[in-house]
Amino acid sequence: MFxxxxxxxxxxxxxxxxxxxxxxxxxxxxRDKAFTGEFETSxxxxxxxxxxxxAQVENGKLRLxxxxxxxxxxxxxxxxxxxxxxxxxxxxxTAINERPLKSSSGLPLTEATDxxxxxxxxxxxxxxxxxxxxxxxxxMSKVQLNARxxxxxxxxxxxxVVFSDVASALYGAxxxxxxxAPHLAALNQIF
Amino acid sequence: MREKIVFQxxxxxxxxxxxxxxxxxxxxxxxxxxxxxxxxxxxxxxxxGPPVNPARDFSMHTxxxxxxxxxxxxxxxxxxxQWMEDTAGHFSRHFYVKDSENPYTTExxxxxxxxxxxxxxxxxxxxxxxxxxxxxxxxxxxxxxxxDVDWPIDYKEIEPYYDKVEEFVGVSGxxxxxxxxxxxxxxxxxxxxxxxxLLKKGSEKLGRPGITSRVSMLTAVKPHHxxxxxxxxxxxxxxxxxxxxxxxxxxxxxxxxxxxxxGKMTLRPNSVVRHINVDPKTGxxxxxxxxxxxxxxxxxxxxxxxxxxxSTLESTRLLLNSKSRQHPNGVGNSSGVLGxxxxxxxxxxxxxxxxxxxxxxxxxxxxxxxxxxxxxxFRNLDAKTKHPKFLRGYGFECSSGMGRNxxxxxxxxxxxxxxxxxxxxxxxxxYMTTRANMLSRxxxxxxxxxxxxxxxxxxxxxxxxIQHSDNEREMAKDAAExxxxxxxxxxxxxxxxxxxxxxxxxxxxxxxxxxxxNDKKTSVLxxxxxxxxxxxxxxxDGAAFIGAANQNPTITxxxxxxxxxxxxxxxxxxxxx
Numbered sequence: 001m002f003x004x005x006x007x008x009x010x011x012x013x014x015x016x017x018x019x020x021x022x023x024x025x026x027x028x029x030x031r032d033k034a035f036t037g038e039f040e041t042s043x044x045x046x047x048x049x050x051x052x053x054x055a056q057v058e059n060g061k062l063r064l065x066x067x068x069x070x071x072x073x074x075x076x077x078x079x080x081x082x083x084x085x086x087x088x089x090x091x092x093x094t095a096i097n098e099r100p101l102k103s104s105s106g107l108p109l110t111e112a113t114d115x116x117x118x119x120x121x122x123x124x125x126x127x128x129x130x131x132x133x134x135x136x137x138x139x140m141s142k143v144q145l146n147a148r149x150x151x152x153x154x155x156x157x158x159x160x161v162v163f164s165d166v167a168s169a170l171y172g173a174x175x176x177x178x179x180x181a182p183h184l185a186a187l188n189q190i191f
Numbered sequence: 192m193r194e195k196i197v198f199q200x201x202x203x204x205x206x207x208x209x210x211x212x213x214x215x216x217x218x219x220x221x222x223x224x225x226x227x228x229x230x231x232x233x234x235x236x237x238x239x240g241p242p243v244n245p246a247r248d249f250s251m252h253t254x255x256x257x258x259x260x261x262x263x264x265x266x267x268x269x270x271x272x273q274w275m276e277d278t279a280g281h282f283s284r285h286f287y288v289k290d291s292e293n294p295y296t297t298e299x300x301x302x303x304x305x306x307x308x309x310x311x312x313x314x315x316x317x318x319x320x321x322x323x324x325x326x327x328x329x330x331x332x333x334x335x336x337x338x339d340v341d342w343p344i345d346y347k348e349i350e351p352y353y354d355k356v357e358e359f360v361g362v363s364g365x366x367x368x369x370x371x372x373x374x375x376x377x378x379x380x381x382x383x384x385x386x387x388x389l390l391k392k393g394s395e396k397l398g399r400p401g402i403t404s405r406v407s408m409l410t411a412v413k414p415h416h417x418x419x420x421x422x423x424x425x426x427x428x429x430x431x432x433x434x435x436x437x438x439x440x441x442x443x444x445x446x447x448x449x450x451x452x453x454g455k456m457t458l459r460p461n462s463v464v465r466h467i468n469v470d471p472k473t474g475x476x477x478x479x480x481x482x483x484x485x486x487x488x489x490x491x492x493x494x495x496x497x498x499x500x501x502s503t504l505e506s507t508r509l510l511l512n513s514k515s516r517q518h519p520n521g522v523g524n525s526s527g528v529l530g531x532x533x534x535x536x537x538x539x540x541x542x543x544x545x546x547x548x549x550x551x552x553x554x555x556x557x558x559x560x561x562x563x564x565x566x567x568x569f570r571n572l573d574a575k576t577k578h579p580k581f582l583r584g585y586g587f588e589c590s591s592g593m594g595r596n597x598x599x600x601x602x603x604x605x606x607x608x609x610x611x612x613x614x615x616x617x618x619x620x621x622y623m624t625t626r627a628n629m630l631s632r633x634x635x636x637x638x639x640x641x642x643x644x645x646x647x648x649x650x651x652x653x654x655x656x657i658q659h660s661d662n663e664r665e666m667a668k669d670a671a672e673x674x675x676x677x678x679x680x681x682x683x684x685x686x687x688x689x690x691x692x693x694x695x696x697x698x699x700x701x702x703x704x705x706x707x708x709n710d711k712k713t714s715v716l717x718x719x720x721x722x723x724x725x726x727x728x729x730x731x732d733g734a735a736f737i738g739a740a741n742q743n744p745t746i747t748x749x750x751x752x753x754x755x756x757x758x759x760x761x762x763x764x765x766x767x768x
Contacts, residue, residue: 001420001437002447004242004311004460011248011285011310014241017292017647019487024649027291029271042486083642084654086295087302089275089694107664108540108671111691117300120274121290123644144645146294150270168299 018042022139023131027146030156033191034066035147041138046070050080050126050145055187060175062166062184068126070134080124080145085167088112088120088149095161118164122147155190162186202480202489209235209457211759212479212494214464214509217313218745219500219732219752221442222356224450224458226756227498233455235492236447237462237481239501240288240309243316243443249433250282258282275304277697278317282432286316292647295504296640296654303655304696305504309484311460313502314699315441315745317431320406320561321588322362323742324353328371328572332738336571336582339631342737343709343718346373352750360440360749361416363562364405372402372567372742378410381424381562386546386591386621391564393681394587399569399673404562404588407440407746419448426559428595439561461485463648467497467513467522467728474517476728482648496727496759496768500752503733504533504637507704508653510715510722510730511639523705523715523722523730530638532631532703533657534739539693540667541624542674543601544683546591549619557592564589566623566677568741570669581665585627585741587674593618601686621683625670628741629695630662631703657695667692700744705734720755727768731755 009015020042028037034051052064062082068075089112096118101109112118124147129140151157162183169180210232213223220236227234255262264281273279276287288307297303308314328335330342330349350373357376364377380403383391391401408430409416409423421437421444430439437444450456461484468491470477478493499506507530511521523529568584571577578584597617604612640654675688695701708714711723720735722728731752733744762768 001245001435002311002443002451003244003246004458006244006246008242010244011241013247014285015485016289017487018485021487022649024645025292025294025647027272084296084640084644085299086275087297087299089277089302089304089697090270105661105664106668107661108667108689109664109691110537110659111539111694112302113658113694114300117302119299120302121294123294123296123642125643146291148271148274148291150267150274152267164299172299 016040019138023143025144025146027148030147030149030151030159032153032155033159035145041136046136050078052080052191054191055184057170057177057180057184060170060177062170064124068129070136073134075129075133078129079127082122083125083144084123085119085171086121086123088118092116093118093151093157093161093164095157096164117168118160119149119167121149122163159190162190202491204491205493207493209233209492209494211496211498212237212492213498213500214479215313215499215501215505215732216311216442216447216458217308217500217502218315218318218442219748220313220498221315221446221450222749222752223498223500223731223756224456225446226753227759228450228453228455230756230760231455234450234457235494236456236458237464237479237492238309238311238458238460239463239484240311240460241484242460243311245433245435245443248285249435251429251432251435252427253282253432276306277304278306278431278699280431283317286310286433294644294646295652296642296644298656301656301658302694303657304694305655305701306696306699307502307505311458312441312443312447316433316443318745319743320408320430320439321743322357322360322364322405322407322746324373324375325740325742325747326371326373329738329740329742332583332740338582339738340708340713343707349750349754352754353746356746356749356753359415360407360445361409361413361421362405362407362746363410365403367400367402369400369402369567371572375405377405381406381408381410381560383564384557384592386549386619387564387589389546389548390589390591390621390677390681390683394566394677396680397676399566399677401564401566401589404565406562408561409438419445421445424561428559430561462490463650464501464509465512465650467509469515469517469522469725471516474725476522476725484648487648496729499728499730500732503701503704504653504655506730506732506734507637508639510705512651518724522728523724525724526712526714528706528713529715530704531633531636532706533635533637533655533701534629534631534703535695536698536700536739536741537627537629537659537663537667537692537695538625538698539690540670540674541622541690542678542685542688544621544678544685545616545619546621546681546683547619548682551615552618554593554618558594563591578669581662581669582630583628583666583741585625585666585670587623587677588626589621589623591621621678621681623674623677625667625674626698626741627663627666627670628739630660631738632660637704659692659695663692700739702733702736702739702744705730706737707735708737719758720751721758729755729759
């Protein structure tokens with residue numbers, strides 16, 4: 001059996017990525033109306049929150065504007081532009097699962113596709129953040145927020161459905177900003 | 192005045208020139224390392240994930256009751272950062288990537304499930320081990336039915352490599368003498384359970400042979416297995432948690448130890464390859480740029496030959512990301528075909544029943560073996576078996592026997608009567624599931640995400656576009672009908688049949704996207720897995736496939752890798768590389 005150095009950490013206890021110069025991406029779970037997570041640099045671990053306050057569509061992209069905070073330090077008016085999405089698999093949100101399928105061919109369907117498709121993760125590009133304002137010494141000029149939707153409350157479930165509808169309208173093969181409008185209004189109402 | 196903070200990244204260039212740089216350490220990368228080092232070459236194996244230490248990382252023989260969460264892990268653990276790693280268990284989760292660090296993107300309503308194993312050994316640490324050869328029904332499929340193109344190789348060309356791979360790896364199975372499912376060099380087969388034998392008879396009554404599954408598991412130990420301390424399978428059934436006796440083939444048990452023993456392999460884990468570097472004068476590859484997974488140190492390595500074996504989609508992603516003046520669309524992409532013709536087998540169409548004749552018998556230990564019954568493809572083999580509504584075909588993976596889970600969820604009720612019902616039927620279940628061909632179509636493709644999404648190391652990620660066609664849907668409908676027919680023919684009482692087709696990717700047989708071919712305008716690789724455009728870049732994993740067939744691909748990937756390594760040696764001797 002091929003085994004590597006016993007003194008080195010191996011898969012089970014392998015350290016995660018620890019950038020020292022530039023922060024490329026941070027991971028967050030949607031919790032209530034905000035996205036919360038933790039990132040690590042070569043120096044330390046930091047808990048953060050991005051709390052959107054409003055949603056707009058600009059140039060066909062969803063933009064959330066809100067507060068980015070690390071501990072007690074905050075940066076206001078951070079804009080998160082939705083770059084891309086990842087479709088979800090597994091338990092389909094009830095509100096989406098109950099939608100009637102249009103297919104009448106009688107042929108089997110593929111799980112979690114078409115109008116029963118939903119968003120599992122959203123990848124936002126954050127506007128440049130002055131890390132010094134957060135007490136950090138790392139380049140945060142182009143950070144990507146990897147936002148995982150794994151709802152555990154009614155608000156989170158509702159947001160996942162709305163985000164899924166916005167994504168269907170704006171990020172499909174034929175983007176349609178008009179179709180996104182009612183969902184955008186719903187999003188702003190929730191925020 | 193406030194001090195300006197300057198963020199600067201330094202690149203460390205390694206001066207050593209390796210004969211070959213191998214990207215990936217799984218089925219293909221491990222085989223390439225073994226083959227090339229045995230030929231006397233100095234190789235550098237770059238693995239994106241952490242090292243592996245079987246004593247620490249394998250969880251074989253850990254029982255659910257030893258874990259506070261009974262093996263399921265704390266609620267939501269998978270959904271939080273490994274949501275696409277469908278086969279990861281709480282005991283094996285460290286074999287898989289964190290989706291939180293490794294994004295990819297899809298279109299709304301068209302999900303793709305991408306299971307990835309960035310770790311020394313790759314997916315061989317937990318693969319399904321079914322080892323079927325392809326035949327000329329698959330290599331020359333287009334000649335049979337007119338769809339797409341044939342592979343640039345035929346069965347005769349690859350047969351000697353299948354022989355060598357099977358003998359080295361250790362594959363158990365029978366000679367079943369089916370022309371479309373060729374025989375190989377096998378160790379003794381694993382036995383079928385009573386229920387599997389009943390199902391086999393039921394299928395054969397319908398004219399559809401049922402055969403013992405061929406698996407890369409040692410049922411006997413040959414000297415070359417013993418030399419590297421591989422032992423025969425002891426039927427514990429914990430294969431997916433890491434097999435620390437080496438009964439199950441993995442790179443870690445088999446190919447990497449051979450390569451290491453030559454003294455000619457340098458293995459560098461935690462090495463995420465950013466791109467292939469090319470010589471601006473010749474356009475040939477001169478090495479690779481790497482970022483350390485943990486420290487973010489930027490490194491460069493030089494090699495005479497680059498073997499890309501990072502798994503189907505990671506390999507294609509690397510080629511697409513390797514843009515230069517000489518190769519503006521990525522290495523190997525002058526045709527524009529790179530990224531296209533993505534396929535995965537589909538499953539999800541399944542059936543479950545019980546055999547009344549096996550109900551209520553005394554419990555026996557039947558759940559440890561890897562090989563169940565396989566019903567190979569029986570549609571579109573010839574004019575007699577031609578199906579009017581779809582091309583190609585599917586097979587059934589079947590199993591029957593008592594398991595650790597008695598299946599209480601299948602039955603209604605409670606109390607004493609419920610327990611008796613569960614006990615009675617727990618000895619008699621039978622399962623069938625489909626493994627079906629998905630047609631290779633240009634419109635199913637991957638590209639570098641136009642939205643600019645990157646991974647934790649700033650490397651652009653893939654956007655995956657794929658969906659099933661009516662050919663797959665018709666096949667799925669037929670499969671459900673045939674499952675019902677087979678279960679009835681075998682005398683089983685049917686509990687459920689049907690289901691949704693699995694989302695693409697879920698079977699973890701993603702293939703294609705850097706297809707082989709004789710014409711450089713319509714393919715990425717030649718018949719030797721060598722890119723048409725850059726003679727010293729080879730892609731040896733599943734990306735090279737023309738079509739999926741319906742059989743598990745790994746043994747073919749290893750045979751193609753071995754063949755490509757012979758070619759590399761010959762070309763080096765001729766001075767062409």
